[in-house]
Amino acid sequence: MKLFYHPGACSLAVHIALIEADLPFELVSITRDKRTADGRDLLSLNPHGFVPTLELDDGNVLSEALANLVYIAERTEKLLPKDGLVRWHAIEALSFMTTELHGNFKPLWKRAPESEQTRAKQILTRHFAALAAQLGDKSFVTGAQATIADLYLFVMVRWAKTYDIEVPNLFDAYFSRMQERASVKQALAEEGLG
Numbered sequence: 001m002k003l004f005y006h007p008g009a010c011s012l013a014v015h016i017a018l019i020e021a022d023l024p025f026e027l028v029s030i031t032r033d034k035r036t037a038d039g040r041d042l043l044s045l046n047p048h049g050f051v052p053t054l055e056l057d058d059g060n061v062l063s064e065a066l067a068n069l070v071y072i073a074e075r076t077e078k079l080l081p082k083d084g085l086v087r088w089h090a091i092e093a094l095s096f097m098t099t100e101l102h103g104n105f106k107p108l109w110k111r112a113p114e115s116e117q118t119r120a121k122q123i124l125t126r127h128f129a130a131l132a133a134q135l136g137d138k139s140f141v142t143g144a145q146a147t148i149a150d151l152y153l154f155v156m157v158r159w160a161k162t163y164d165i166e167v168p169n170l171f172d173a174y175f176s177r178m179q180e181r182a183s184v185k186q187a188l189a190e191e192g193l194g
């Protein structure tokens with residue numbers, strides 16, 4: 001399987017998931033003009049031109065972070081229970097983050113006008129507060145075990161630090177806990193993010 005990625009992008013969550021699941025994979029970076037390091041046009045694989053994009057061993061392509069993460073989780077005993085409410089709450093949190101949360105970072109990385117950036121930061125702060133309430137005093141979003149929702153939340157908290165978004169203090173301990181995972185350390189190192 002190949003993962004098309006950009007260092008530190010939301011594809012980092014999928015990269016961590018592949019390591020956690022112990023699946024064989026190859027990392028393929030993309031350039032700003034959407035050329036892949038293995039000499040292709042990302043748009044020919046994923047018409048949206050987004051990372052993460054997975055190319056499966058049979059040549060099929062799977063895009064969208066949520067679909068990538070559930071696909072990987074289904075191939076391991078970890079990261080997402082097969083049934084029960086924890087499964088659905090993990091998917092619920094992931095869906096919220098890949099849409100409402102992720103979308104509000106765009107004005108920041110696209111350097112939109114100041115007023116748009118201020119508004120986006122306010123919304124992000126509100127959304128992170130809601131996620132903090134969901135996390136509460138648990139170690140991970142849905143309980144004592146990390147799920148795919150945590151892999152994505154780790155990336156979002158990392159972005160919050162980069163863009164100076166005000167987030168509840170409990171994310172400090174959460175971020176450190178996630179950073180201690182061998183999979184996270186490995187993925188950061190492989191993306192050159194030390």
Ligand SMILES: N[C@@H](CCC(=O)N[C@@H](CS)C(=O)NCC(=O)O)C(=O)O
Nearest residue numbers: 009010049050051052064065066098
């Ligand atoms: N809905 C997509 C969004 C993915 C997305 O926006 N990825 C960013 C990196 S975090 C990207 O590829 N941006 C390139 C662009 O906007 O052209 C998903 O959840 O996977």
